[in-house]
Amino acid sequence: MASPILHIKDSYYFEVPAFMWRHNYTSRDEVPEFLREAHPHATPEEFNKALDGKILIPQLPGVKLKNLYQSDDWRAVSKFMVLELVAAAILAFVFIRLAGMIRTGERPKGKFWNLFESMLLFIRDEVARPAIGKHDADKFLPLLWTLFFFVLACNLLGLVPWAGSPTAAFGVTFALAVVTLMTGMACGVIKFGPVGYVMNQIPHMDLPFILAILLKPMIWAIEVLGLFIKHAVLAVRLLANMVAGHIVLLSIMGMAFSIEGALSPYWGITAPISVFGSTMISLLELFVAFLQAYVFVFLSSLFIGAAIHHH
Amino acid sequence: MAPKWIKWLLVLLTLSCATAPAAGMAAATGGHGHDEHIGHANADAKLEDPSEFKSSLAIWSLVVFLILMAILWKFAWGPIVAGLEKRESRIAENIASAERVAADAQRMMAEYEAKLAGAADQVRAMLDEARRDAEHTKDQIVAEAKSAAQLEHDRQMRELRTATDQALKALSETFADQAVALAGRIINEKLSAKDHDRLVKDAVARFAQSPSVN
Numbered sequence: 001m002a003s004p005i006l007h008i009k010d011s012y013y014f015e016v017p018a019f020m021w022r023h024n025y026t027s028r029d030e031v032p033e034f035l036r037e038a039h040p041h042a043t044p045e046e047f048n049k050a051l052d053g054k055i056l057i058p059q060l061p062g063v064k065l066k067n068l069y070q071s072d073d074w075r076a077v078s079k080f081m082v083l084e085l086v087a088a089a090i091l092a093f094v095f096i097r098l099a100g101m102i103r104t105g106e107r108p109k110g111k112f113w114n115l116f117e118s119m120l121l122f123i124r125d126e127v128a129r130p131a132i133g134k135h136d137a138d139k140f141l142p143l144l145w146t147l148f149f150f151v152l153a154c155n156l157l158g159l160v161p162w163a164g165s166p167t168a169a170f171g172v173t174f175a176l177a178v179v180t181l182m183t184g185m186a187c188g189v190i191k192f193g194p195v196g197y198v199m200n201q202i203p204h205m206d207l208p209f210i211l212a213i214l215l216k217p218m219i220w221a222i223e224v225l226g227l228f229i230k231h232a233v234l235a236v237r238l239l240a241n242m243v244a245g246h247i248v249l250l251s252i253m254g255m256a257f258s259i260e261g262a263l264s265p266y267w268g269i270t271a272p273i274s275v276f277g278s279t280m281i282s283l284l285e286l287f288v289a290f291l292q293a294y295v296f297v298f299l300s301s302l303f304i305g306a307a308i309h310h311h
Numbered sequence: 312m313a314p315k316w317i318k319w320l321l322v323l324l325t326l327s328c329a330t331a332p333a334a335g336m337a338a339a340t341g342g343h344g345h346d347e348h349i350g351h352a353n354a355d356a357k358l359e360d361p362s363e364f365k366s367s368l369a370i371w372s373l374v375v376f377l378i379l380m381a382i383l384w385k386f387a388w389g390p391i392v393a394g395l396e397k398r399e400s401r402i403a404e405n406i407a408s409a410e411r412v413a414a415d416a417q418r419m420m421a422e423y424e425a426k427l428a429g430a431a432d433q434v435r436a437m438l439d440e441a442r443r444d445a446e447h448t449k450d451q452i453v454a455e456a457k458s459a460a461q462l463e464h465d466r467q468m469r470e471l472r473t474a475t476d477q478a479l480k481a482l483s484e485t486f487a488d489q490a491v492a493l494a495g496r497i498i499n500e501k502l503s504a505k506d507h508d509r510l511v512k513d514a515v516a517r518f519a520q521s522p523s524v525n
Contacts, residue, residue, distance in 0.1 A: 006359070081368065081371045170369075174369050
């Protein structure tokens with residue numbers, strides 16, 4: 001059996017139940033070229049059987065995949081790329097609609113308005129302002145709001161059947177952490193100047209001159225290293241949480257599949273446990289999706305706040 | 312609750328025996344057991360690494376994120392921030408004007424209360440004045456009546472006295488004439504006309520003095 005990890009990794013197809021998407025290849029010529037090249041001896045029937053339920057994402061002309069999960073061409077469009085666009089479209093729809101309501105300056109009315117406005121105000125009042133300081137926080141709100149809801153939407157897509165979590169791929173969380181790092185660096189440089197920003201990495205200490213010459217360069221090196229490590233951990237934390245949650249979900253669901261066809265009493269006991277367990281873990285995942293989006297944006301706020309204030 | 316628990320387990324087992332053929336059939340037709348090599352036979356070692364880094368995905372994510380942020384900044388966050396500020400300032404304004412109105416109302420109430428208290432004082436003063444006036448008028452009327460009565464009384468007394476004096480004078484003159492005439496007739500010729508006048512005058516004077524004493 002293929003590794004279950006493949007179910008949570010980025011791929012060049014969407015997977016749905018087999019009966020919903022059948023490939024009826026009658027000759028090898030109908031099979032996509034990269035698959036034919038990778039499997040010179042497979043028959044059309046074998047391709048049909050292997051690809052049933054897999055909706056291949058149409059690629060630009062000239063883009064060549066290596067296999068269903070990898071490509072050496074940077075233009076290849078993967079499932080997570082499509083899902084990011086979906087998340088972005090949903091967010092644009094929701095918040096442009098919300099903006100039309102809030103710009104009136106009226107009091108909030110209705111579930112939609114109250115739900116999203118309470119989240120926006122939570123990020124502003126409980127995350128951004130305490131972490132960055134009331135004076136500077138509002139400048140960063142558009143970034144933090146976009147970060148929070150983008151991460152949240154990507155996390156939640158993992159709970160939508162046949163979709164997946166883009167935040168369970170390192171590339172995505174890395175890019176988001178880079179956004180935080182670059183924002184902190186850019187704003188730090190604007191505020192203190194390039195030299196000032198670099199020197200601001202040393203915490204203020206009252207040291208005798210001799211000791212300062214010895215210690216301060218070392219502390220500076222550690223702090224700068226720490227800056228990069230902190231942002232790397234920001235990316236890895238979100239990635240690990242999403243991957244771990246999906247793996248737990250997969251293993252509990254996998255129990256039912258691995259017992260499939262076994263003696264009926266074992267199957268009868270395992271399947272309900274698997275279904276019950278999956279439901280419970282899905283609820284936990286729902287919580288984790290919100291929690292990790294909150295943690296990500298909270299730490300981003302702290303890092304940005306640290307970058308634009310004196311140590 | 313052990314018996315109930317066991318009962319449920321038995322139900323579950325029975326059900327699973329009944330569904331076993333179906334499950335077996337699903338396995339036989341290969342519900343999930345696809346050819347594991349097609350699709351990733353030529354993959355490298357990173358295939359099963361959950362932390363595999365794909366630069367194309369990272370760049371794509373960055374671009375999607377930045378474009379999303381730009382769109383939301385212009386069409387969502389900007390208007391939202393403006394709307395929230397508008398609402399905040401309106402609420403602050405409403406509170407301020409409510410406070411202003413409340414202060415006004417309080418001041419007006421204090422004014423009216425003061426006015427009301429003043430009115431009571433005024434009423435009391437007016438009543439007092441009226442009472443004083445009435446008292447005064449009463450005293451005046453009584454005094455006037457008294458003095459008028461006194462004057463009337465005095466005048467009547469004077470008239471009475473005059474009348475009495477006149478009457479007594481007339482009476483005494485008459486008496487004197489009668490007495491002189493009587494005495495003259497008695498003593499006849501013994502009194503001259505000169506003596507007669509002197510006697511009458513003395514008698515009248517004595518008579519006129521005596522009634523004024525009573």
